[in-house]
Structure formats: C-alpha cells, structure tokens
Amino acid sequence: MKARDVMTSPVITAKATDLVVQIAKTLLERRISGMPIVDDKGKMVGIISEGDLIRRAEAGTERRRSWWLQAFVDDGTLAAEYVKAHGRTAADVMHRDPVTAGPDTPLHEIAALMESHGVKRIPIVEKGHLVGIVSRSNLIQAVAGTKMGLEIPLSDSAIREKVMERLNQQPWANTWRLNVTVDDGVVNLWGIANADTERQALRVVAETTPGVRAVNDHLMKEPMGSWA
Known part of the structure; x- marks a missing residue:
C-alpha cells in the first residue's frame, strides 16, 4: 500500500499568521494532534503539533532552569525557547522544514520516517503542495482493514x-x-x-x-x- 491509499485528505491547515490560541482550540475541537501550516498558495511552510504547545506561558509550563544550569545554555537557545513559550502566532512556534513524503511513497517507508524522525505524522506533498497527511492512526487503520487470506482457496x-x-x-x-x-x-x-x-x-x-x-x-x- 502507498500513502495515497490511507492518507487523510483534505487536511485541516492553518496560516503562519494564525494565533496560537486559535490553533490550540482547533486541535481540541477537531480531535487532531497536529496541523500543517501553509501559505496563501497552499505550499506547506511548517507544522505544529501538541509537542510544540506543551511549553507555554499561558499554562505556566514554559521551560525553567536553575541559575547555574542556565549559565550553561547559550543566549540563542534561551531566546528561541522564549519565543516558543510566548510567541502569539503559528510562525513563532511551528516546526519549520518538516519531513514529508509523496503520494506514492510505500507505507513501510512512511513508518520508517516516523521512527527515524520521532514524529507521529507525515505530510504528503505533491508538486510542492500539501495533498494529504498520514498519521500513526492511518497506519493502524491500514492494519485493521487488511483482509487475511484469499477469496479463492489455494491448493x-x-x-x-x-x-x-x-x-x-x-x-x-x-x-x-x-x-x-x-x-x-x-x-x-x-x-x-x-x-x-x-x-x-x-x-x-x-x-x-x-x-x-x-x-x-x-x-x-x-x-x-x-x-x-
């Protein structure tokens, strides 16, 4: 089976200028764990998952370190963490350049990408445009829907x-x-x-x-x- 056989399409997406709070509400309302970010032409520019929203100032979960541990962290890392925790728009918190696959990518390669990159979903892109997404749930659905055996008995x-x-x-x-x-x-x-x-x-x-x-x-x- 290939990605096109199991992918979810069309995909629920957001724009880079959309507010983080609204994206969080959409994830909850639609019961999804991630959302690709696209530009006005439908080209994917990033992705936001639940993991990108767990260290947020609104929830009091932003990363905190003791003063002596913080001394070992460079200023660039600290600044990036601040943006991730306090940024208001998708552009501030999204993961840029996410791993993607094509519609004809075999499912065993999709599974390998999930394992090697530690992600739960793979956006499916064709000619630069987002056409679907394959999640772990889609792979499980493929397993559950498999027909064992053949209709015509074999000798x-x-x-x-x-x-x-x-x-x-x-x-x-x-x-x-x-x-x-x-x-x-x-x-x-x-x-x-x-x-x-x-x-x-x-x-x-x-x-x-x-x-x-x-x-x-x-x-x-x-x-x-x-x-x-």
Whole structure:
C-alpha cells in the first residue's frame, strides 16, 4: 500500500499568521494532534503539533532552569525557547522544514520516517503542495482493514510453495533445517529453530501467508553443544 491509499485528505491547515490560541482550540475541537501550516498558495511552510504547545506561558509550563544550569545554555537557545513559550502566532512556534513524503511513497517507508524522525505524522506533498497527511492512526487503520487470506482457496501444494518462497526471502530463516507440510490449508512446521524468537517468526510467516487456515508448530530447539 502507498500513502495515497490511507492518507487523510483534505487536511485541516492553518496560516503562519494564525494565533496560537486559535490553533490550540482547533486541535481540541477537531480531535487532531497536529496541523500543517501553509501559505496563501497552499505550499506547506511548517507544522505544529501538541509537542510544540506543551511549553507555554499561558499554562505556566514554559521551560525553567536553575541559575547555574542556565549559565550553561547559550543566549540563542534561551531566546528561541522564549519565543516558543510566548510567541502569539503559528510562525513563532511551528516546526519549520518538516519531513514529508509523496503520494506514492510505500507505507513501510512512511513508518520508517516516523521512527527515524520521532514524529507521529507525515505530510504528503505533491508538486510542492500539501495533498494529504498520514498519521500513526492511518497506519493502524491500514492494519485493521487488511483482509487475511484469499477469496479463492489455494491448493495445499500452492500454499506450501508460497510459504517456502517467503521463508527463503528472510535472512534469519535457516531453511536448510526446516520442512513445511500442508494438509487442508493447515501448515505444519518441522525442523530446528535456533531460538524462541526464530520459532515465533517462522509461525508468523506461515500464519500470514494467503490461504493458510492454521499452523502447527513441531519445531525443536537446537540442543546445547550440538556443534561441538
């Protein structure tokens, strides 16, 4: 699946000149955790999330340090924190140059961007303009909406072929020590697994293969010192 398959569109946005208090109200009213900031032409210039609003003077949560800790912080950082806590407009508190993706970006890349950048949403941009947004909720919705199995039943031999094909694609799977049999859509796993995590992974590969109705685990754990 790609970003365009799960993204929310159109997106609730704000302008850089909008007041912070109004943006906070919109986040609450619309039950969203972030809002892209766009210019008059619809080009995204930043993004505001809940995290950008937790250190605010209105709530008495602005960052405070003891005098000796403050002595180790440069003036530029202190000034930026003051603007973040006291600024009145979106331009004062928004995160500039946010990470973005395109409509055809695969979902596994979207998930990787969220993890590597520590963000909860990825704006989707096409030709410089905001066209959607993918949040963690959208990814969970994609998981919840996945249809397991196929409408047309597969033969046992076809299921076995698919399971083995998927196992051969995994760098951790020692397929030379494994065997797979299938009986009426039920997969039987035979052989040796190095660890419980490998055993679990083998089961998941089989369970998520289209056409599989159930999985029986007959795997044995490699005995200690077997290679001595």
